[in-house]
Amino acid sequence: MSREARVAAETASCRPSRANAPRYLPIAEHGLIGDLRSSALVGTDGTIDWYCCTRFDAPSVFASILDADRGGSFALAPDVPVRTKQFYFPDTNILITRFYADDGVGEVQDFMPVVDDSREADRHRLIRRVLCVRGSLPFTARVAPRFDYGRRDHSVSTRCGQTLFDSPDLSLALTSTVPVEIDGRDACCSFKLVEGETAVFALDRIGGAVQPRPCAQTEAEDLFDATVRYWRGWLSRSRYRGRWREMVHRSALTLKLLTYAPTGAIVAAPTTSLPEQIGGERNWDYRYVWVRDAAFCIYALLRLGFTDEAEAFVSFLSEKAAAPGGTDGSGGTGGTDGTSGRLQIMYGIDGRRDLPEEELTHLEGHEGSAPVRIGNDAVGQLQLDIYGALIDCLYLYDKWGQPLSSAHWDTVVDLVDWVCENWDQPDEGVWETRGGRKKFLYSQLMCWVAIERAMRIARGRGLPADMARWAHARDTIYRRIMDRGWSARRNAFVQHEGEDVLDAAVLMMPLAKFISPTDPKWLSTLDALGEDLVSDSLVYRYDPQASPDGLRGEEGTFSICSFWYVEALARAGRLDEARLAFEKMLTYANHVGLYAEEIGRTGEQTGNFPQAFTHLALISAAFNLDRALG
Template sequence: MAFDSAGFEQADGGRYIPISEHGLIGDLRTAALVAANGTIDWYCCPRFDAPSVFASILDADAGGSWELAAEVPTRTRQFYFPDTNVLITRFFAADGVAEIQDFMPVVDDSREADRHRLIRRVVCVRGTLPFRARIAPRFGYGAEAHTTHVEGHTAVFRSPSLTLALTATAPLEADTGGLDVWSRFKLLEGESHVFALDRIGDGLPPRSCPRAEAQEQAEATVRFWRRWLAGSRYHGRWREMVNRSALLLKLLTYAPTGAIVAAPTTSLPEQIGGERNWDYRYVWVRDAAFCVYAMLRLGFTSEAEAFMAFLSERGIMRGTGQSGPLQIMYGIDGRTDLPEYELAHLEGHLGSAPVRVGNAATGQLQLDIYGALIDSVYLYDKWGQPISSDRWDEVGAVVDWLCEHWDQPDEGVWETRGGRRNFVYSRLMCWVALERAIRMANRRGLPADLTRWRESRDAIYRQIMARGWSAERGAFVQGLDGHVLDASLLMMPMAKFVSPTDPKWLSTLDALTTDLVSDSLVYRYDPTASPDGLHGPEGTFSICSFWYVEALARAGRLEEARLAFEKMLTYANHLGLFAEEIGPTGEQLGNFPQAFTHLSLISAAFNLDRALG
């Protein structure tokens, strides 16, 4: 499939930093994007899904930002302190070299965790460099007014819903408008300044951050991430990329509940200037369930256990909604109501409107989520801890419901807004739910209506083989009795529905390669052949590209798989991070960084390593 570059032009690029030119820091409660030029242009406080404080990535003028950079011409390089989520941005100038160390200390569940401290430590390592900082918060997605009070080395930004305190070792001054705070300073070799932004109020007073304390907190943050990563069992060929993906998935975990967000951002466009802009700061059952698989593969059972607790403690599997016991997504606190609305006052990244908050897809019926969830429970029961009797009762109730409801149209894995259809992938994952539940019941002798479960499982299998296979295309197809190809079907051998060397599957793989693959990059489907209710083109989907690698490897086409994998890694940004999609000239598109992409990278690396021996 050839690239269509229409609609991907990067107009007005001078005001916006490309999506890929960012790193992410966080404290397991919220996160901030730090651009390669030192600007924080996305930060929500106090949670991932809270209104933004800095959002200039979505509106360069009205969104707010925290600029921090050398005041002379420089070139910059950005990297993570090895095996951590401590981000370093280096500035190289004619007269010196300096760096900003950005991090958020990860603390326990004490009151200090509510501070959500964000530390920026500026250090001159060679020569001398002048620096300039501008702290310009715009509360409530840029819609909430605030006041600013500066006294000495402290500035307090107060809005109706949130109060932040900035403390610094450098001098601070308010601008003439009284809303923003500036700081100018010059550092000689070996000198440093520290800025710390805290949430205050509700019993949390302002607290300074002296240089020594910043150094101690930096070292403690490094120790935390390295100690966590040491639990990984992966020691294969692509250790650096897998470790970065694991650190990213952990960073997207909301520690108070064990929830895992799909991405820390909203409305970063899948097409520049287009309408495919969505809020991903929630828990997709599918994404989080696949994350559990990736974490268990790497040996991180506590994260899987935390997500299982999230499911149980919030009654997720005991729902009684119109679309069944499960919603497709939940808030990070387990809430079910995620109303979608548009922020008309924000222009969107590079003019890509609308900017959305909330997600209307929560009301969709997506039957594939049942397979993803039951498979994650099965894997946790196998590789983590045996599930409890109460949890098994929940699984049984879900599977019983599925026996009655699998044979109906839904919106599908890609959350199309063009009406319900009989998607083959949805049927496939219903089969997975039943098959894994049967395995659990048999292995542990758990009570179940196995006769009914087997009948439903086998009926799904026969339906897919009879109506999901197109003799004309020589391939399994997107919808029953259809002819359009869909990259989601790359999951068929991974789900163990078909053998990876089954002639029908190999024919499907060849057809997908011809129609949907462009130099290792994979499109989800052809929207002109299968309208999805939205306008405009989209990029290739990175999760599908990693699924393609795994499908090739399982089919024994190891040289092709390895080359495709290595090519995919070249599309990562300078820090090893991926957004959801890749555009026609290699640009990152969609919300960033994206959990789904990174968990599929982990799975592809793990299985390709094993196949290569």
């Protein structure tokens, strides 16, 4: 057994049944399942606490992770005191929750069938197989949907042995191999299994051409096998053979789960409003496509050899996001011609631009952490760094995937021309602060990356470009950063012009090849970051007290920054420190290898979960640390 597998086994959750537990499971006490269109969180107690049907950003059906009373859930567990452990079926996204009781051992296998391009993709089937593997166990199940984040009423009826939940906008059919009764707005049942026996529950979206269909044990087994084949077939394309294969592959599987297959979009996280601080207001909806996050995801997947995902994402941006009509964040259109070259920082998974933010005041939030938000007003922000992330992704796609088409190159030219014209604007920065625009070093750094990578593509392919203009802008940005981004007092590169505040985002400077990883200025910056923002290998983004971001409360260490720190140490030749910091970060993964956005003061995971940013950074850090260690 690998070291990572032993860590996962040793830290697997052991928790009593829900009846004796607090109202909320910790965020990290969940695993993720999905079908490349939507996803669900399954708690270590066997309860599905979060599920949006039929897509990541659809209104929730189960949201008890945001309100234990009004959110809705699908509970399924033994009706006796138990200990639980949760793990993934090897090399898949099929989740198994195992229950240990005095009289037996049972498990629930949760998955959403993925069978390539199934003609029934609109069914959105969620299957729960219950098995008794030793002795005997009594089980109870309660299916309590609360449609549209608990805002829509629904009716319940029985037809042809199925339980139908009907709301104005969505209908679900529950089929079961054990008898189910209606209890108010819910469906429930109690049953007992002895060793070798199995029960199956299937929850299907129905309507239109998708009609109710039973799910017998044989069909559930066939779908289980087909889904195993899909995930293992996909993962077999990975080229990674390094030291941390299990954790890297789990991260890759997670990134694939966050992909919306119909468009190739990649969401930043499958959840909304999971708090960065319990009781705080830093609660955001991440179920959208951040250009930055998705581009970095593609970088990580390309490193592992997954070129199809890169091709799909490039097509998504070309067809959806790069269309005219963006704004510059201040009400007007951007770009030198008023339309071309301007990107929003995020889009809906179908490419839509309008993502109005709304507070759901009827939901109390995870452990009382209000407000619960849907939509995201940050869509109107100006964040100049996205251009560097995107064009670097396109550069790597051209290098490792497929050569950029002429249409793609035309889009790149528009983007770079816009960057040459606008790189000096103040913006909200990579961390989406709501405290006013500033001239952030990271934003300027990534504008430099955008121009420099485009020039590499043009030179390598002989493509047409205004190289003189691009080179002038690139060199001007470089000199600006080296002059105004450097603080002689701090002996370090700083967050933005005019202040001496540090920011972990500058860790990207050597990673983006802007500065040598052994340059004296960079080494002193790395030391300064280590003194101010690093806590036993965990890295804070910045100090909100020194650099107010317009929000109340505190936040934990930001996990992507911790992995950036690993890479920066490795590139600086500090390999022992880098490896120790990386190994420490692995211990902060949850019991099935997943990471939320942040890590709190006592090691708890906080923020939206799981987060693509963290998993892509883990892949990159592992890849580059492996290479440095030889």
